[in-house]
Amino acid sequence: xxxxxxxxxxxxxxxxIIKERFLRVPVxxxxxxxxxxxxxxxxxxxxxxxxFNSQTSNFYHPxxxxxxxxxxxxxxxxxxxxxxxxxxxxxxxxNKICNDLRTSRARLLEMFTDTTCDPEIMKNATDTYxxxxxxxxxxxxxxxxxxxxxxxxxxxxxxxxxxxxxSAQQDAIFELVxxxxxxxxxxxxxxxxxxxxxxxxxxxxxxxxxxxKFAAGIFKHLKEVYIPRLITPxxxxxxxxxxxxxxxxxxCKAEAQEVTIxxxxxxxxxxxxxxxxxxxxxxxxxxxxxxxxTLEPECSSKWRxxxxxxxxxxxxxxxxxxxxxxxxxxxxxxSIKSLQEAEKCYSRAEALCKEYRQxxxxxxxxxxSEQLFFTTLGGLIKITLQKCERxxxxxxxxxxxxxxxxxxxxxxxxxxxxxxxxxxxxxEQCTPEVYTTFDLTKGAKAEKAKPKQxxxxxxxKEPDLKPQKDTGCVIS
Numbered sequence: 494x495x496x497x498x499x500x501x502x503x504x505x506x507x508x509x510i511i512k513e514r515f516l517r518v519p520v521x522x523x524x525x526x527x528x529x530x531x532x533x534x535x536x537x538x539x540x541x542x543x544x545f546n547s548q549t550s551n552f553y554h555p556x557x558x559x560x561x562x563x564x565x566x567x568x569x570x571x572x573x574x575x576x577x578x579x580x581x582x583x584x585x586x587x588n589k590i591c592n593d594l595r596t597s598r599a600r601l602l603e604m605f606t607d608t609t610c611d612p613e614i615m616k617n618a619t620d621t622y623x624x625x626x627x628x629x630x631x632x633x634x635x636x637x638x639x640x641x642x643x644x645x646x647x648x649x650x651x652x653x654x655x656x657x658x659x660s661a662q663q664d665a666i667f668e669l670v671x672x673x674x675x676x677x678x679x680x681x682x683x684x685x686x687x688x689x690x691x692x693x694x695x696x697x698x699x700x701x702x703x704x705x706k707f708a709a710g711i712f713k714h715l716k717e718v719y720i721p722r723l724i725t726p727x728x729x730x731x732x733x734x735x736x737x738x739x740x741x742x743x744x745c746k747a748e749a750q751e752v753t754i755x756x757x758x759x760x761x762x763x764x765x766x767x768x769x770x771x772x773x774x775x776x777x778x779x780x781x782x783x784x785x786x787t788l789e790p791e792c793s794s795k796w797r798x799x800x801x802x803x804x805x806x807x808x809x810x811x812x813x814x815x816x817x818x819x820x821x822x823x824x825x826x827x828s829i830k831s832l833q834e835a836e837k838c839y840s841r842a843e844a845l846c847k848e849y850r851q852x853x854x855x856x857x858x859x860x861x862s863e864q865l866f867f868t869t870l871g872g873l874i875k876i877t878l879q880k881c882e883r884x885x886x887x888x889x890x891x892x893x894x895x896x897x898x899x900x901x902x903x904x905x906x907x908x909x910x911x912x913x914x915x916x917x918x919x920x921e922q923c924t925p926e927v928y929t930t931f932d933l934t935k936g937a938k939a940e941k942a943k944p945k946q947x948x949x950x951x952x953x954k955e956p957d958l959k960p961q962k963d964t965g966c967v968i969s
Contacts, residue, residue, distance in 0.1 A: 561751055562864045563685040564799035566653040566855045568605055568953045569675045569732065574598060574648060574668075581645070584930035590625060590922050597622040601672070605679050608956050612683065612704060619676055620917045626672075627916065628923030629665040635925065640665075641933055649950055652732045653678065654792040654855060657949040662725050669916070670719045674732055677711035680704045681745055688752075702752040702909070709745035709911035712738050730788050740784045742911065744800065747777035749909035754810070757907060764817040769904035771810035778804035795854030802845035802861060806870070809838035811900055813874050819898065820881055826891030827898045832878040834897045839871055 576591040576598075601618045604610045629642040648668040649659040684704035687697055716738040720727065727733035754770050782800040785793045812835035819828035846862035861867055885891055 561685075561688045561748070561755070562859065562861055562866055563681075563688070563748055564796065564849075564856050565682055565685055566678070566796065568678055568682075568955060569653060569671060570651040570657065570659075570950045570952045571602070571671070572649040572659065572950050574646060576646065578645065578931070580935035581931055581933060583932050583935070584927065586922065586924075586927045587930045590628060590920075590927065593922070594622070594625050597625060598672075602953075605675060606953055606955055608686075610679075610683075612680070612700070612707075615676065615679060615683075619673075622672070623669065624917040624920035625922065626665060626669055627919040628928070630669060631919050631923075633919070633923060633925050633928040642928075642931055645933070650732075651950050651952070652730075654730060654732070654737070654788075654796070657952055659950045660728065660731055662723070664724055666719060666722050667725075670715050670723070670733060673711055673715055673719075673916070677708040677715075677741070677745075680708040680711070681741075681748075684708070684748070698752060698756065702749050703912070705745045705749035705752070706909055706912045707914065709742045709749070709909075710914040712742035712745065713911045714914045716742070730792055736784050736787065740781045740796075740800075743777050743781040743784070746909045746911065747774050747781065747803065750774040750777065750907070751807075753907040753909060754807075764814040764821070765902075766904065766906065768811045768814035768818060768900070769902040770907050771807045771814065772900050772902045773904045773908060775804050775807035775811060778807065792854065795849060795852040795856045798845055798849040798852055799856065802842045802849060805838045805842035805845060806867070809835045809842060809870060809874065811835075811902065812838060812897075813870070813877060815898065815900060815902070816877060816881065820884070823889065824891070825881060825885045825889035826893045828881045829878065829885060829891075829893045830896075831898050832874060832881055833893075835874045836878065839874055842867075843871075 574595065576594045578587075578591055582588045582591050597618070601622045604615055604618045628640075629645065630640055632638060632640055643665045644663050646665065646668075647661060647663045648665075648671065649661045650667075650671040651657055651659045681704070684701040687693070687704070688701045690697065693701075715733075716735055720733055720735065720738065723733070727735070731737070750770060751774060754767065754774065757767055757770060778800050782797050782804060785797050785800070812831045816828045816831035816835065819825075819831055843862050846860070846867070849856075850858060850860055885893075
């Protein structure tokens with residue numbers, strides 16, 4: 494076997510190896526090919542190479558840093574709660590706790606729809622309310638017995654997938670979990686709104702990443718610690734159904750990894766890391782979709798369309814960058830096959846984008862396939878495949894395999910993990926002495942009347958936020 498090594502940056506090849514089969518043609522033809530490899534830059538291949546470099550340069554441009562689009566279900570809505578325990582609250586301090594619960598709850602609900610609210614403001618509002626509400630949940634008498642105030646008040650909450658008909662439970666833990674669920678949804682929406690800004694800064698990108706991981710941490714904590722404590726189990730398909738909780742948590746983790754991928758691409762990290770992160774992200778979306786497959790289609794179809802299109806989209810990402818890795822390893826035939834598979838995944842994602850828009854249900858009426866995040870990848874796959882096919886025709890002459898290269902990828906860095914969440918400690922107002930002044934034998938009987946399940950609760954009036962130019966991010 495005769496081997497000729499040659500470095501040529503203009504065609505992005507580290508070496509050219511001419512094997513025995515190549516030498517079956519006359520030597521003059523071999524030399525002719527080598528001479529023309531050196532003069533490619535004067536011909537069409539030079540133009541194609543320039544086009545590739547130009548378009549990939551645009552792909553890495555900072556303006557593409559945060560070109561995300563996230564599906565968002567609506568916030569949960571709730572009926573007003575008065576906390577009027579006439580006769581039961583037997584001291585000024587007890588009455589003050591009830592009044593503070595009412596006002597802090599109302600303020601927190603206002604924060605959910607206030608566009609000026611940020612995570613710090615939200616934390617202050619949630620800590621105030623949750624610390625007071627813990628006085629109705631935590632044991633305050635030095636025993637392990639259930640707090641006597643836990644079942645004093647009815648709470649009604651709608652669900653993000655079930656319209657305006659609420660679920661109702663006379664349980665302070667139901668209120669704690671439902672309100673915290675909304676806090677998690679708010680953080681996910683805040684991240685989506687921030688990612689929808691034009692010219693997102695690095696600091697804002699980190700805030701998006703953190704908010705999504707924080708939301709995932711809330712869902713995880715509720716599912717593992719507080720959902721099992723409910724006296725009445727969550728109904729199938731409702732927000733507190735463990736499957737729904739799992740889906741929200743995994744979706745937030747996947748979206749946080751989208752931010753990581755954007756950052757890794759922007760900093761031009763190696764293609765192997767990008768492919769591995771994209772593959773892990775696609776698997777997250779697939780897991781979230783499979784978790785929903787036992788729910789009623791009328792309430793989950795649109796959400797599942799979103800999860801499926803994101804799964805195929807990030808599989809296209811993975812195959813695209815895996816193809817680049819294979820090309821760098823002089824496996825041009827496998828590289829072409831990987832990029833052809835990327836095209837197929839991208840086409841499936843494109844079809845699901847259309848299906849998403851046509852499906853009725855909670856969420857956006859956006860056209861995902863027209864968003865910048867989507868079209869940018871389509872262009873990258875096309876020019877990368879063209880480059881691989883061109884180099885295979887001039888340099889490698891590899892046969893394109895019938896089987897798609899396996900994505901045996903495991904990301905070592907950049908995986909998003911939920912941020913640990915804990916409820917605040919019981920408010921200093923809720924002392925054992927004040928606790929003893931609540932007398933359940935007096936009054937408040939009207940609160941125990943069960944509400945009618947068919948009564949509707951007005952949905953929250955969420956701000957109608959439009960995405961800014963070229964961001965591709967839609968809030969719904």
